[in-house]
Amino acid sequence: NxxxxxxxxxxxxxxxxxxxxxxxxxxxxxxxxxxxxxxxxxxxxxxxxxxxxxxxxxxxxxxxxxxxxxxxxxxxxxxxxxxxxxxxxxxxxxxxxxxxxxxxxxxxxxxxxxxxxxxxxILGMPGLTAYMGLLDIGQPKAGDTVVVAAATGAVGSLVGQIAKLTGCKVIGIAGGTDKCLYACETLGFDACIDHYQDDFAQQLAASCEQGIDVYFENVGGKVFDAVMPLLNPAARVPVCGLISQYNATHLPEGPDRLSALMALLLIKRIKMQGFIVFDDYGHRYGEFFSAMQQWLAQGRLIYxxxxxxxxxxxxxxxxxxxxxxxxxxxxxxxxxx
Ligand code: NDP
The missing domain is CATH 3.90.180.10 (Medium-chain alcohol dehydrogenases, catalytic domain)
Structure with missing residues (x-):
């Protein structure tokens, strides 16, 4: 063994x-x-x-x-x-x-x-995470702009595709040209921005002319810094993961932006909510599984x-x-x- x-x-x-x-x-x-x-x-x-x-x-x-x-x-x-x-x-x-x-x-x-x-x-833990985090916390509506980080990964690729099925405009954020091409050409996202580019924040702002209604957070760090000023009033931010910080040994250098974030949440009435998938949504596995299996069988999701x-x-x-x-x-x- x-x-x-x-x-x-x-x-x-x-x-x-x-x-x-x-x-x-x-x-x-x-x-x-x-x-x-x-x-x-x-x-x-x-x-x-x-x-x-x-x-x-x-x-x-x-x-x-x-x-x-x-x-x-x-x-x-x-x-x-x-x-x-x-x-x-x-x-x-x-x-x-x-x-x-x-x-x-x-x-x-x-x-x-x-x-x-x-x-x-797709039919297990990451699928349930994408489905519940987006639909229950993100509450996307047709016409909303949804931004998702780690956009070609297990969770992010499904978040973006479910948002498209809901009628949203979807902007992915991913690392490198190949992943961004895949997000647009294969997954059908409207745009995908490479977070390694120096002008990443400007490119993201240019893709979100109408601001951001739902930001599905998988990454944190400099990606969230670029997203923050683009959030619309009443935006929803499901906080799913902060992978850019998992190997960090201390808080990042630089000015403390916590009070700026708090002010933004207040003024724009933004809802940010973390979740732990099985603790919060394990009881809804059946509902998720039948929806996801059906979309998959109909060829409406790429995995x-x-x-x-x-x-x-x-x-x-x-x-x-x-x-x-x-x-x-x-x-x-x-x-x-
Ligand atoms: P992925 O398949 O998306 O793989 C991880 C991806 O994260 C990498 O491919 C990379 O994508 C991106 N990444 C890694 N390091 C960095 C960095 N420093 N900056 C920016 N991006 C980075 O993983 P999962 O889909 O399984 O998980 C996605 C997120 O969801 C994670 O944060 C995870 O912890 C979280 N999660 C939370 C759950 C919950 O219950 N709350 C349940 C399941 C997952 P790229 O190359 O595009 O940058």
Missing amino acids: RQILLASRPVGAPTPSNFNFTETVIPKPQQGEVLLRTVYLSLDPYMRGRMSDAESYAEPVAIGEAMVGGCVCRVEQSLNSDFEQGDWVVAFAGWQDYSLSDGSQLIKLSPEMANPSYALG KEDKVEGLANAVPAFIGLLQGENFGKLVVRVGPD
């Missing part, structure tokens, strides 16, 4: 030395348990938070423990009457080949599901995976995720179907 353990807590960006690759015996299920074999492992930005012991909404991974993560697994052996050998399930199985479960936290997938790994993206081969490559792929090296939803193929 190959495992990737947390070896030490990163200071700044994670490095390979923060992880430890080991091998142990395959665990044996007890009565009521199932033995799971991981086929796909999802790599997600929140894992950076779990490597740190700073206060957060979830417990950190302990040093020497396997890294946590959502997985699509096969049931290898079942001593639980609700599951049969060969079933596909979504499990919080972590960065390892094999794990045990009592079945209570497992989501069974249909054996007919064409792409089981989609349960880690791109960035698939990495082999558990050993999870470490460089995860380090790259925090630097924008992924293009699409990052998943690791850990073993054969």
Whole structure:
């Protein structure tokens, strides 16, 4: 049983030395348990938070423990009457080949599901995040201008496409020419601005002639600095993630702009709201799943995976995720179907 353990807590960006690759015996299920074999492992930005012991909404991974993560697994052996050998399930199985479960936290997938790994993206946690964050907090209306950061990623690509289906004008923000071209030509966004360009803030302002009604925040930092002056009265800002800050060791230099932000929220009656997807919206998974599955079946949504081969490559792929090296939803193929 190959495992990737947390070896030490990163200071700044994670490095390979923060992880430890080991091998142990395959665990044996007890009565009521199932033995799971991981086929796909999802790599997600929140894992950076779990490597740190700073206060957060979830417990950190302990040093020497396997890294946590959502997985699509096969049931290898079942001593639980609700599951049969060969079933596909979504499990919080972590960065390892094999794990045990009592079945209570497992989501069974249909054996007919064409792409089981989609349960880690468009039909899973990032999909639910995009759907609920945009529709419940962002409250987009036809004709609104919606801006989304990390626009070609797992969450952002779906936020922008759902906003288009709602009749909005959609401006993406992404890193590099290829990602921006993809957002416009393949995802159908009205424009996409490269945040690496020196005149990024001016380009964003020029694309948002009518201001911004909904800003879906995935990034923070200088991207939010450029968005802030463009927000319209009564704008909505779902605060989903702040990935540009996850490796930061201290607050950025420069003048304190907190009171400027507070004044803006007051004068323009802007609503900013954070959310933690499963805590706030886990109970609405069914509603999301049927809408998303229908759009997908109708060919109204495009979904791109960035698939990495082999558990050993999870470490460089995860380090790259925090630097924008992924293009699409990052998943690791850990073993054969
Ligand atoms: P993505 O697939 O979008 O991958 C992360 C992307 O973030 C990178 O590809 C890169 O895109 C961008 N990025 C990384 N570093 C920086 C930086 N320094 N400045 C600007 N952009 C950067 O990831 P997800 O879709 O899985 O997650 C997107 C966001 O949503 C994250 O902040 C995540 O934490 C958050 N999230 C929150 C949830 C919640 O419950 N609140 C649930 C799920 C996700 P590019 O190259 O285009 O810059």
